[in-house]
Amino acid sequence: MEMFKRNNNINIKIIQKTHPLTLDQRWHALFENRKTKQMKTLEKKLNQLIKDQGQCNNDYREYSQLKKKLMSDIIEDMSDAFEDVNNQSLHNMDKNKKYIEEINNKLNNLEDKLAQLPKDIEEINGKLLEISMSLCYKRMVENKNKLVQMDEQIVKLREQLKELVVKKNESKEEYDLLYAYMHDLVGPKVIEQFDKVYLGGREFD
Secondary structure, eight states, X not given: OOOOOOXXXXXXXXXXXXXXXXXXXXXXXXXXXXXXXXXXXXXXXXXXXXXXXXXXXXXXXXXXXXXXXXXXXXXXXHHHHHHHOOHHHHHXXXXXXXXXXXXXXXXXXXXXXXXXXXXXHHHHHHHHHXXXXXXXXXXXXXXXXXXXXXXXXXXXXXXXXXXXXXXXHHHHHHHHHHHHHHHHHHOHHHHHHHHHHHSTTSOOO
16 A cells, blocks of 8 residues: 655644544544554554553552652651650651652653653554555545546436437427327327327327
8 A cells, every 4th residue: 555645745743743543533434444454553552552641640640649648647747756756657757758759769650651652642643644644545536536437427428318308309299290190181080099009098298
């Protein structure tokens, strides 16, 4: 399959900055049962990246909330430790600090992923977009050619219809002249008998 043609008049980078195609119902409708093997592979990758992005966002919110709670607990334990010299409070503070360090590492990793995922999504979506546009224009060209052919056929059929109308009018005119002549020649009673035999009992309308 020929890929979407690139030229200086088309900015592919701008074209690629569009919403994920796999979230577009019209895309699915247009390519239902028409997706190539490569499109299906890209579709699967794109859906996984979108899923990963959603999971990372959820994880980031949950870890941020947990960190906020642990910070609040540390402040509370700090107050208790200074006021009551509570060893348990000091132990909780140390434990929560370790948890916060772990959470900070996870948050940093999630931030890196959340910074990279949009780029990965844009890249895969861009590849899927180029293939989709290539197929769209291929189908559009095919339909355009069909439309041209059908327009030509319609013109020919109209000409044929005009010729048929002319021939019909000529035949009807000759029919009327013949019938009128025979009617005047032998009279209605004889014509009625001939009508039954040759015309099925009635004159042509």
